[in-house]
Amino acid sequence: MLKRSFSLGHVVATPGALSLLAEHGISADSFLQRHACGDWGDVDAEDWKANDTALAHDDGRLFSSYAVNHQKLWIITESDRSSTCLLVPADY
Numbered sequence: 001m002l003k004r005s006f007s008l009g010h011v012v013a014t015p016g017a018l019s020l021l022a023e024h025g026i027s028a029d030s031f032l033q034r035h036a037c038g039d040w041g042d043v044d045a046e047d048w049k050a051n052d053t054a055l056a057h058d059d060g061r062l063f064s065s066y067a068v069n070h071q072k073l074w075i076i077t078e079s080d081r082s083s084t085c086l087l088v089p090a091d092y
Contacts, residue, residue, distance in 0.1 A: 017087050
Protein backbone atom coordinates (compact mmCIF):
# COMPACT_ATOMS: atom_id res chain seq x y z
CA MET A 1 0.00 0.00 0.00
CA LEU A 2 1.28 3.46 -0.84
CA LYS A 3 1.76 6.08 1.83
CA ARG A 4 -0.60 9.04 1.74
CA SER A 5 1.20 12.26 0.77
CA PHE A 6 -1.47 14.70 1.97
CA SER A 7 -4.86 14.88 3.64
CA LEU A 8 -7.93 14.77 1.42
CA GLY A 9 -10.03 16.73 3.89
CA HIS A 10 -13.79 16.39 3.47
CA VAL A 11 -14.45 14.18 0.41
CA VAL A 12 -17.45 15.00 -1.78
CA ALA A 13 -18.60 13.90 -5.22
CA THR A 14 -20.89 15.37 -7.82
CA PRO A 15 -23.89 13.40 -9.09
CA GLY A 16 -22.08 13.00 -12.42
CA ALA A 17 -19.06 11.37 -10.78
CA LEU A 18 -21.24 9.10 -8.65
CA SER A 19 -23.23 8.08 -11.71
CA LEU A 20 -20.10 7.30 -13.72
CA LEU A 21 -18.66 5.14 -10.95
CA ALA A 22 -21.96 3.35 -10.30
CA GLU A 23 -22.53 2.73 -14.02
CA HIS A 24 -19.26 0.79 -14.16
CA GLY A 25 -19.43 -0.78 -10.69
CA ILE A 26 -16.27 0.99 -9.55
CA SER A 27 -15.51 2.32 -6.09
CA ALA A 28 -14.00 5.78 -5.69
CA ASP A 29 -11.55 4.44 -3.09
CA SER A 30 -8.84 3.32 -5.50
CA PHE A 31 -8.89 6.65 -7.35
CA LEU A 32 -8.78 8.60 -4.09
CA GLN A 33 -5.84 6.53 -2.88
CA ARG A 34 -3.93 7.12 -6.13
CA HIS A 35 -4.64 10.85 -5.91
CA ALA A 36 -3.62 11.05 -2.23
CA CYS A 37 -0.34 9.27 -2.99
CA GLY A 38 0.66 11.63 -5.80
CA ASP A 39 -0.33 9.46 -8.77
CA TRP A 40 -2.02 12.18 -10.80
CA GLY A 41 -3.23 9.79 -13.51
CA ASP A 42 -3.72 11.12 -17.02
CA VAL A 43 -2.67 14.75 -16.63
CA ASP A 44 -0.21 16.48 -18.92
CA ALA A 45 3.36 17.25 -17.88
CA GLU A 46 2.50 20.84 -16.93
CA ASP A 47 -0.30 19.78 -14.56
CA TRP A 48 1.87 16.98 -13.12
CA LYS A 49 4.64 19.47 -12.33
CA ALA A 50 2.15 21.98 -10.87
CA ASN A 51 0.77 19.26 -8.59
CA ASP A 52 4.24 18.20 -7.45
CA THR A 53 5.17 21.83 -6.76
CA ALA A 54 1.92 22.43 -4.85
CA LEU A 55 2.55 19.32 -2.79
CA ALA A 56 6.18 20.22 -2.07
CA HIS A 57 5.22 23.72 -0.90
CA ASP A 58 1.96 22.64 0.77
CA ASP A 59 0.19 25.32 -1.25
CA GLY A 60 -1.96 25.09 -4.36
CA ARG A 61 -4.75 22.86 -5.53
CA LEU A 62 -4.07 19.28 -6.59
CA PHE A 63 -5.68 17.90 -9.75
CA SER A 64 -5.87 14.32 -11.03
CA SER A 65 -7.59 12.81 -14.04
CA TYR A 66 -8.36 9.12 -14.46
CA ALA A 67 -9.95 7.16 -17.30
CA VAL A 68 -13.12 5.27 -16.47
CA ASN A 69 -14.23 3.33 -19.54
CA HIS A 70 -13.05 6.08 -21.94
CA GLN A 71 -14.59 8.82 -19.78
CA LYS A 72 -12.75 11.16 -17.44
CA LEU A 73 -13.03 11.25 -13.68
CA TRP A 74 -11.40 14.30 -12.14
CA ILE A 75 -10.32 14.69 -8.53
CA ILE A 76 -9.50 18.13 -7.15
CA THR A 77 -8.17 18.83 -3.67
CA GLU A 78 -8.43 22.43 -2.51
CA SER A 79 -5.21 24.31 -1.82
CA ASP A 80 -5.89 24.40 1.93
CA ARG A 81 -6.51 20.60 1.85
CA SER A 82 -9.90 21.13 3.49
CA SER A 83 -11.82 19.20 0.83
CA THR A 84 -11.52 16.95 -2.19
CA CYS A 85 -14.12 16.68 -4.93
CA LEU A 86 -14.67 13.90 -7.45
CA LEU A 87 -16.32 15.16 -10.61
CA VAL A 88 -16.64 14.67 -14.35
CA PRO A 89 -15.65 17.45 -16.77
CA ALA A 90 -19.29 18.35 -17.48
CA ASP A 91 -19.69 19.21 -13.78
CA TYR A 92 -16.84 21.72 -13.77
